[in-house]
Every structure is written in structure tokens, then in C-alpha cells.
Amino acid sequence: MRLLIVEDDRDAAAYLVKGLKESGHVVDHARDGVEGLALARAQTYDVAIVDRMLPRLDGLNLVQKMREEGNQVPVLFLSALGEIDDRVKGLKAGGDDYLPKPYAFVELLARVDALVRRRQPEQVQTKLVVGDLELDLLSRSASRGGQAIDLQPREFLLLEYLMRHAGQVVTRTMLLENVWDYHFDPQTNVIDVHISRLRAKIDKGFSDALLHTVRGAGYCLRAVS
Amino acid sequence: MRFLNLFRTTAFRLALVYLLLFAASAFALIAFIYWNTAGFMAAQTDETINAEILGLQEQYGQSGLPGLRQIIIERSSGGGSGLYILASSDFTRLAGNLSSWPDVPVADGDWVYFTYDRTSFGETERRSARARHFVLRGGFHLLVGRDVHERREIEGRIESALFWSAVITVGLGLIGGLAMSRNVTRRLDVINRTSRDIMGGDLARRMPLSGADDEFDELSDNLNGMLDQIERLMGGMTEVADNIAHDLRTPLNRLRSRLEVTLMKPATEQEYREALEGAITEADGLIATFNSLLLIARAETGEARENFEPLDLRVVVNDVAELYEPLAEAKRMTLKVAAPRPAEINGDRGLISQALANLIDNAIKYTPEGGAVTVSLKVAGEEAVLEVRDTGLGIPEAERDHVLRRFVRLEASRNEPGSGLGLSMVAAVGRLHDAEFSLGDAKPGLVATLRFKLKD
Ligand SMILES: Nc1ncnc2c1ncn2[C@@H]1O[C@H](COP(=O)(O)OP(=O)(O)OP(=O)(O)O)[C@@H](O)[C@H]1O
Numbered sequence: 001m002r003l004l005i006v007e008d009d010r011d012a013a014a015y016l017v018k019g020l021k022e023s024g025h026v027v028d029h030a031r032d033g034v035e036g037l038a039l040a041r042a043q044t045y046d047v048a049i050v051d052r053m054l055p056r057l058d059g060l061n062l063v064q065k066m067r068e069e070g071n072q073v074p075v076l077f078l079s080a081l082g083e084i085d086d087r088v089k090g091l092k093a094g095g096d097d098y099l100p101k102p103y104a105f106v107e108l109l110a111r112v113d114a115l116v117r118r119r120q121p122e123q124v125q126t127k128l129v130v131g132d133l134e135l136d137l138l139s140r141s142a143s144r145g146g147q148a149i150d151l152q153p154r155e156f157l158l159l160e161y162l163m164r165h166a167g168q169v170v171t172r173t174m175l176l177e178n179v180w181d182y183h184f185d186p187q188t189n190v191i192d193v194h195i196s197r198l199r200a201k202i203d204k205g206f207s208d209a210l211l212h213t214v215r216g217a218g219y220c221l222r223a224v225s
Numbered sequence: 226m227r228f229l230n231l232f233r234t235t236a237f238r239l240a241l242v243y244l245l246l247f248a249a250s251a252f253a254l255i256a257f258i259y260w261n262t263a264g265f266m267a268a269q270t271d272e273t274i275n276a277e278i279l280g281l282q283e284q285y286g287q288s289g290l291p292g293l294r295q296i297i298i299e300r301s302s303g304g305g306s307g308l309y310i311l312a313s314s315d316f317t318r319l320a321g322n323l324s325s326w327p328d329v330p331v332a333d334g335d336w337v338y339f340t341y342d343r344t345s346f347g348e349t350e351r352r353s354a355r356a357r358h359f360v361l362r363g364g365f366h367l368l369v370g371r372d373v374h375e376r377r378e379i380e381g382r383i384e385s386a387l388f389w390s391a392v393i394t395v396g397l398g399l400i401g402g403l404a405m406s407r408n409v410t411r412r413l414d415v416i417n418r419t420s421r422d423i424m425g426g427d428l429a430r431r432m433p434l435s436g437a438d439d440e441f442d443e444l445s446d447n448l449n450g451m452l453d454q455i456e457r458l459m460g461g462m463t464e465v466a467d468n469i470a471h472d473l474r475t476p477l478n479r480l481r482s483r484l485e486v487t488l489m490k491p492a493t494e495q496e497y498r499e500a501l502e503g504a505i506t507e508a509d510g511l512i513a514t515f516n517s518l519l520l521i522a523r524a525e526t527g528e529a530r531e532n533f534e535p536l537d538l539r540v541v542v543n544d545v546a547e548l549y550e551p552l553a554e555a556k557r558m559t560l561k562v563a564a565p566r567p568a569e570i571n572g573d574r575g576l577i578s579q580a581l582a583n584l585i586d587n588a589i590k591y592t593p594e595g596g597a598v599t600v601s602l603k604v605a606g607e608e609a610v611l612e613v614r615d616t617g618l619g620i621p622e623a624e625r626d627h628v629l630r631r632f633v634r635l636e637a638s639r640n641e642p643g644s645g646l647g648l649s650m651v652a653a654v655g656r657l658h659d660a661e662f663s664l665g666d667a668k669p670g671l672v673a674t675l676r677f678k679l680k681d
């Protein structure tokens with residue numbers, strides 16, 4: 001994947017570039033908003049990672065300009081301003097996701113992957129399939145290997161999100177934000193118990209597990225290849 | 226100097242404008258009365274004179290000079306109030322009760338005011354009169370008039386009354402205006418002086434109240450309220466700074482020594498990895514603590530009220546309880562929700578959810594296995610009462626205020642993870658929403674209650 005990073009802090013940018021390159025991405029780095037805009041015009045990127053506060057051209061204005069010019073690249077905002085208001089402002093300006101600093105690198109990586117996925121044209125799906133696990137979005141029912149699975153409404157949403165991001169690492173925060181619409185970190189990891197409940201429903205009695213825990217990062221729903 | 230300042234005050238200017246308006250209307254009123262009395266009398270006199278002249282003219286036409294003279298002599302001696310003089314073309318008196326042609330320039334048909342001497346009871350008196358002059362055929366002059374001495378006197382008095390009343394109105398108005406602005410200025414002076422003292426550093430000072438319960442007292446009262454709020458916020462800020470100093474040093478120190486000790490002697494890659502992972506965990510804890518502190522501080526400033534929106538507490542309760550239910554089950558506890566009715570309030574969904582999450586988290590954390598947690602939402606009068614009840618250890622009454630402070634954790638719960646910020650956040654969110662937060666005894670266990678005001 002080709003990524004654009006617009007970040008003025010030299011060290012933070014260096015770590016970011018190094019980490020993303022090691023994860024197999026191609027990375028371009030701009031030190032301020034004007035440079036970022038020039039790169040965004042010259043190249044097609046899969047995701048742009050934009051700091052909110054930038055010299056010369058502020059992150060919000062940069063993304064606004066890009067959108068005005070018809071550039072639809074998915075944008076992940078980074079910001080030291082972690083307040084709810086700023087998240088809303090960022091999304092309004094045309095951002096697709098918002099990550100407050102300080103963040104965990106795995107969190108950033110997972111979100112970038114999710115954004116890349118989102119970019120692919122999404123035809124209206126009525127059925128999600130991962131291996132022998134099937135989720136019918138119309139009748140709101142699930143089954144594995146033809147065996148019906150009884151899901152609570154929230155479990156259904158959780159499984160839907162995991163299946164839409166099948167093969168990707170999904171963090172606890174992403175689940176909390178997208179499945180529960182909460183933007184805080186609960187002190188105890190309540191998400192883990194929800195996952196183990198779901199796991200009991202979809203993996204129990206099957207030799208090959210679909211729902212995996214990714215140590216230090218989150219979860220991944222993946223069919224055995 | 227003080228006096229000059231007084232003239233520049235808004236109160237004085239207002240008084241002056243009011244005075245001008247008042248004086249103008251009083252003047253208009255008196256003028257109206259004047260024209261309706263004195264003017265009316267004058268018009269009547271003139272009418273009588275006109276009628277008389279008409280009669281005399283007729284007489285002259287019929288019976289000539291002798292006839293006219295005869296009538297004038299008759300009327301002159303009649304003792305009425307009429308004044309007459311008939312004179313030849315060179316103003317030599319021919320008849321009438323005036324001793325000579327008055328010394329005023331006249332032309333045919335003119336109205337004149339003049340004075341004449343009247344002798345009665347041996348005393349001669351100079352009196353004023355009004356008359357109309359007429360030139361008769363043959364060059365004779367006729368002057369017919371009335372004594373208007375009394376009338377002129379009344380007019381004079383009314384005029385001087387008018388003048389003096391104007392002087393008195395303006396004078397009283399000025400004095401009143403000065404007194405009024407002096408009073409207002411004095412009250413404002415007190416407020417200004419106190420403000421300057423407070424700005425100068427005497428932060429405990431407050432505006433004195435006069436006890437009159439008027440708008441100045443209200444202003445002072447509001448200013449005092451504002452000052453109290455500022456003091457509270459400042460107190461909160463100092464407390465946060467103190468807390469950060471005291472309670473973040475410990476984990477920072479732990480982080481630092483862990484890294485330092487690892488570097489002290491050569492270690493295996495495994496050891497380095499463990500040290501780094503430990504450092505990351507420690508840093509994550511610090512970040513979480515920072516976030517919580519920031520959130521509490523933000524709730525405390527009341528700034529978040531801008532994001533308030535109407536929301537149904539029942540939905541919030543069901544959602545958060547649903548999030549925690551598996552956690553309770555994993556600890557072989559029951560988490561029950563009793564929220565039979567919707568409860569609309571104005572608030573911040575995220576913050577209330579988090580506060581409730583903190584309470585449920587505590588309830589599960591500090592209740593032994595097999596216990597029960599009940600979340601209930603009741604509507605009582607104008608209030609929505611949100612309760613989280615558990616069957617755990619509870620908090621001794623003496624500690625219930627104490628645990629609301631930042632970083633406070635009770636001895637009994639040291640072996641559970643936590644930073645001691647959960648309840649502080651609930652208290653701050655409660656204050657932000659004007660909701661009363663209290664801790665009580667659930668016998669056994671703790672009951673935490675938030676009383677929200679229903680949306681009207
Ligand atoms: N339901 C409860 N039963 C018994 N004790 C409680 C309960 N809730 C809180 N406490 C006591 O009050 C203290 C403060 O609670 P608070 O939620 O503020 O912090 P914490 O739970 O220790 O940490 P954190 O919530 O920040 O993870 C706790 O340490 C515990 O001693």
C-alpha cells in the first residue's frame with residue numbers, strides 16, 4: 001500500500017515511517033501542509049495520515065482542500081487534541097478516522113488497514129462469508145457449516161464488523177468505537193469477554209478456529225487457508 | 226473634581242434628559258392654560274371695543290359730529306369701564322373721559338396699549354388701557370378703549386409664575402439628578418473598588434450587599450457567584466497540579482528505574498524484550514491516567530455543556546449494562562437492569578456512559594464472586610434517579626466523601642487494579658450535569674446514586 005504521512009514532528013514521523021515500511025507499506029512523508037498538498041496532487045495514495053496541527057497549512061484545511069479538489073483518499077487524522085469536539089471537527093472536514101496521540105502503533109496499523117479496505121468499492125452485500133461461517137444481513141441470521149448460530153443483537157453487530165474486516169487485525173478500541181459507539185477506554189477489558197462469548201458460539205465444536213487473538217493488538221477473524 | 230466627575234456619569238445624563246423632557250412638557254401645559262385664560266379675556270375685550278366702535282360709527286353717520294359727541298359725553302360719564310376720546314384732526318380733545326389724546330403713534334384702525342391717569346377718590350393712578358383708533362369722515366379721530374389694568378396685572382403674574390416655575394423645575398431637577406447619580410455612582414464605586422481589590426490579589430474579597438435587595442444587590446450577588454465559581458475552578462486546577470506532581474511521579478519513577486536497571490548489566494534479548502514490554506505497559510497506564518485526569522478537568526470546567534443534547538437515560542443504562550453483563554457473568558455474578566420507564570434528560574451521552582461504566586466496573590470489581598449488581602433507573606417527580614447497587618464490601622461512611630477525591634483508593638482494595646480516578650470522574654460528570662451524586666450503604670454493599678433533572 002502507498003501511504004502519505006503529513007507530520008511536522010521529525011522524530012514522530014521517523015518512527016512512523018520506519019514502522020509502516022517494516023509493515024510492508026510504501027511511505028511518503030511531508031513536513032507541512034503545503035508539501036503534503038503537493039504530494040497528494042502528484043501521487044495517488046491508498047491512505048493519508050495527517051496530523052491536525054501543521055505549519056503553513058493546518059491539517060483540517062489541508063484535507064478540506066484535498067476534498068474540494070476531488071481527492072477521495074481515505075484520511076486518518078492524528079491529533080494531540082483528543083477531545084470529542086475535535087474528533088467531530090476532523091470528521092466534518094473530510095477525515096475518515098481520528099486517532100488521538102499518544103497512540104499505540106498497532107492501533108494505527110489496524111486503522112490504516114481498515115481504511116484501505118473501506119476504499120474498495122463496496123457493493124451492496126446481503127451476505128458475508130468467511131470460510132464456512134455465513135452471516136445473512138437480511139434475515140439477520142448466522143450459521144457455520146450449515147448449523148444455525150443464535151446471536152444476540154450486539155453479538156450480531158460485533159460479528160458483522162469482524163467479518164467485514166476479515167483477515168485484518170481489529171483492535172479493542174476499534175470495536176468499542178464501531179460496534180458500541182463509545183469513545184472511551186473502559187478500565188477493564190470488557191471487550192475480551194464479549195469476544196470470548198462470541199468465540200464460544202462460532203468456534204466451539206469446530207476443529208479450526210476462525211476468531212484469533214493477536215497478542216498486544218486485538219483480534220482477527222480469518223479462515224484457515 | 227469629584228463634582229465634575231458626577232456630571233459625566235450616565236445616571237446624571239439620564240437625569241438631565243429626563244429633566245429636559247419634563248420641563249418642556251410642564252412648560253407646554255402652563256402655556257396652554259395661559260393662552261386659554263389670558264388670551265380669552267383679551268379677545269373678549271377686543272370684541273366689545275369693536276362692537277362699540279361699530280355702534281358709534283353708525284351714530285356718526287346718522288347724526289353727525291354733534292350726535293356722536295353727545296353719546297360720547299353720555300357714555301364717558303356713565304361710570305362704566307369704557308374709555309373714550311374724540312379729537313379733531315390735530316388731536317385736540319373734543320369730548321371723552323380721557324383728558325388728552327394718549328401719547329402713542331396711531332394710524333387708522335390700529336390697536337394700541339397706552340397708559341392714562343385715573344383720578345378716583347382724589348387719588349391719581351396711572352393705569353393701562355387698550356383701545357382701537359378710528360379716523361372718521363372729516364378727519365376726526367376716535368379712540369374707544371377699555372381699562373385693562375387688572376387684566377394686565379393678572380397676565381404679568383401668570384408670566385412671572387411661569388418664569389419661576391420653570392426656574393424651580395430646572396433647579397429641583399438638577400438637584401434631583403445630582404442626588405440620584407451620586408447615589409448610583411456611590412453604589413457602583415463600591416463594586417468598582419472591590420473589583421480592583423480582587424484584581425490586585427485579594428481573591429477572597431466579595432462584593433458587599435446593601436440589603437436593599439435591588440438590582441445592585443443582584444449584580445453584586447451574581448458577581449460573587451461568578452467569583453466563587455472561578456475560585457472553585459482555580460482550586461480544582463491547583464488540586465490537579467498537586468495530584469499530577471504526587472501521583473504521576475511514582476509510576477514515572479517505576480518506569481525509569483525499570484529501564485535503568487535493565488541497562489545496568491548485559492542482558493539477554495528476552496530480558497530486554499520483557500523490560501521494554503513492561504515499560505510500554507507502564508506508559509499505557511500513565512496515558513490512561515492522563516486521559517482520565519484531562520476528562521475530569523474538562524467536565525469540571527463545564528465546557529462540555531456545549532455538547533449537551535436530549536437523551537434517554539434508559540437507553541444509556543441498557544447499553545452500558547449490556548457492555549458489562551458478560552464481565553459479571555465471567556465472575557459468576559448477576560447484573561440486573563431495572564429501567565421500566567424512559568427518562569429524558571439533557572446531557573452528554575459519552576460522559577454519562579463512562580460515568581455509569583465506572584460505577585458498574587467498581588461494583589463488579591469490589592464484589593466477591595457470586596454477588597449481584599443491580600442497575601436501576603426510576604423517575605421520581607422532576608428527577609431521574611440512577612442507582613448502581615452491589616453486594617460487596619461497601620465503603621465505610623467516614624470514607625464516602627474521601628473516595629471521591631482523585632487517586633484515593635481504600636486499603637481493602639489495593640490488590641485490585643485501578644488508579645483511583647473512577648469515582649472522581651463520576652462526581653465530575655454529576656456536577657457537570659447538575660446531578661447530585663451520593664454513596665450509601667446497600668446493606669451489604671454499596672449503592673451509588675445519581676439524581677438527574679428531567680428535561681422539561
Ligand atoms: N462498589 C464498591 N464497593 C466497595 N468499595 C468501592 C466500590 N467502589 C469504589 N470503592 C472504593 O473506592 C475507591 C475509589 O474508587 P475509584 O473507582 O475512584 O477507583 P478505582 O476503582 O480504585 O480505580 P479506577 O476506577 O480508576 O480504575 C476504590 O479503590 C475502592 O476502594
Ligand SMILES: [Mg+2]
Pocket residue numbers: 583586587643646647648
Ligand atoms: Mg473504579
